Amino acid sequence: MFYRLLSIVGRQRASPGWQNWSSARNSASAAEARSMALPTQAQVVICGGGIMGTSVAYHLSKMGWKDIVLLEQGRLAAGSTRFCAGILSTARHLTIEQKMADYSNKLYHQLEQETGIQTGYTRTGSIFLAQTQDRLISLKRINSRLNVIGIPSEIISPKKVAELHHLLNVHDLVGAMHVPEDAVVSSADVALALASAASQNGVQIYDRTSVLHVMVKKGQVTGVETDKGQIECQYFVNCAGQLLWMLMEEFIFGTGRVASCLGALRRTRNQFSLRARTSWRFRIYRKTGITLSLC
Numbered sequence: 001m002f003y004r005l006l007s008i009v010g011r012q013r014a015s016p017g018w019q020n021w022s023s024a025r026n027s028a029s030a031a032e033a034r035s036m037a038l039p040t041q042a043q044v045v046i047c048g049g050g051i052m053g054t055s056v057a058y059h060l061s062k063m064g065w066k067d068i069v070l071l072e073q074g075r076l077a078a079g080s081t082r083f084c085a086g087i088l089s090t091a092r093h094l095t096i097e098q099k100m101a102d103y104s105n106k107l108y109h110q111l112e113q114e115t116g117i118q119t120g121y122t123r124t125g126s127i128f129l130a131q132t133q134d135r136l137i138s139l140k141r142i143n144s145r146l147n148v149i150g151i152p153s154e155i156i157s158p159k160k161v162a163e164l165h166h167l168l169n170v171h172d173l174v175g176a177m178h179v180p181e182d183a184v185v186s187s188a189d190v191a192l193a194l195a196s197a198a199s200q201n202g203v204q205i206y207d208r209t210s211v212l213h214v215m216v217k218k219g220q221v222t223g224v225e226t227d228k229g230q231i232e233c234q235y236f237v238n239c240a241g242q243l244l245w246m247l248m249e250e251f252i253f254g255t256g257r258v259a260s261c262l263g264a265l266r267r268t269r270n271q272f273s274l275r276a277r278t279s280w281r282f283r284i285y286r287k288t289g290i291t292l293s294l295c
């Protein structure tokens with residue numbers, strides 16, 4: 001459904017990147033899409049057209065970066081992003097996660113207006129239930145941190161929970177936390193809206209194009225090899241989701257200019273420590289201020 005949606009939007013766009021992409025979207029056969037010529041050079045190549053890749057493309061292009069190519073091996077937003085429940089919750093344990101979630105919430109709230117693509121953004125609010133005092137203490141800590149950074153939330157009584165949600169059985173609750181500005185979105189549609197905006201800003205998007213290998217010379221990225229040819233590039237941003245590590249082997253002990261973007265599913269301490277070995281990844285991350293997670 002979202003491809004058809006984007007095709008409609010695509011026809012209205014004038015940028016060369018969008019024209020390339022929308023013509024691929026509108027073409028009936030995969031063979032036609034595959035025959036599209038890739039550029040031979042780019043400043044930045046992004047691998048992966050999920051929420052991460054499209055968000056990186058959106059933010060880099062907004063920040064004025066030029067000459068960006070996004071490559072997706074299948075169809076846009078058809079990886080984990082497609083299966084995401086789309087819950088945008090700021091109730092996180094780490095302040096950095098709370099801030100990222102809050103940023104995403106605000107961004108997605110206005111994305112529909114910016115792009116004309118429906119994202120399914122609905123401000124539902126959320127209630128976190130506590131059946132034990134320990135859980136309530138944990139919620140109180142999260143609540144305090146949210147309030148410190150200006151996100152409205154409050155600890156509420158079981159009676160108030162029943163008022164907010166009539167179907168909930170509250171007899172065994174000791175309390176709850178209410179975050180009124182939490183929301184839900186259609187994550188695939190958000191990714192497509194981000195791709196749409198990025199494309200309008202000049203990002204060239206190619207689907208059905210696989211990155212096979214990242215080329216490195218003296219520890220620096222020089223380009224990528226794809227199933228449709230090579231692209232020389234200065235920066236490579238790895239947003240391949242679950243498949244991210246297949247492209248990362250040569251960087252684990254190197255210093256290539258690579259930014260790796262992990263979704264919630266991939267955030268483990270071990271993976272973060274692997275990422276920490278190459279400072280460039282973090283430098284690019286800080287520079288771009290990308291949203292790391294949907295929520």
Ligand SMILES: Cc1cc2nc3c(=O)[nH]c(=O)nc-3n(C[C@H](O)[C@H](O)[C@H](O)COP(=O)(O)OP(=O)(O)OC[C@H]3O[C@@H](n4cnc5c(N)ncnc54)[C@H](O)[C@@H]3O)c2cc1C
Nearest residue numbers: 048050051052073079080081084085087211241263264295
């Ligand atoms: C059931 C479920 C529910 C979830 N619910 C939530 C939720 O409510 N809230 C929340 O915030 N998160 C949720 N998540 C997590 C969230 O969906 C993921 O963190 C997020 O979608 C990851 O996005 P991504 O762009 O990193 O990965 P993906 O969406 O998987 O995108 C990676 C893309 O890279 C492409 N790719 C891979 N290798 C290559 C290559 N070599 N060349 C070219 N392209 C390549 C893939 O085809 C894919 O399209 C949920 C996840 C699941 C599975």
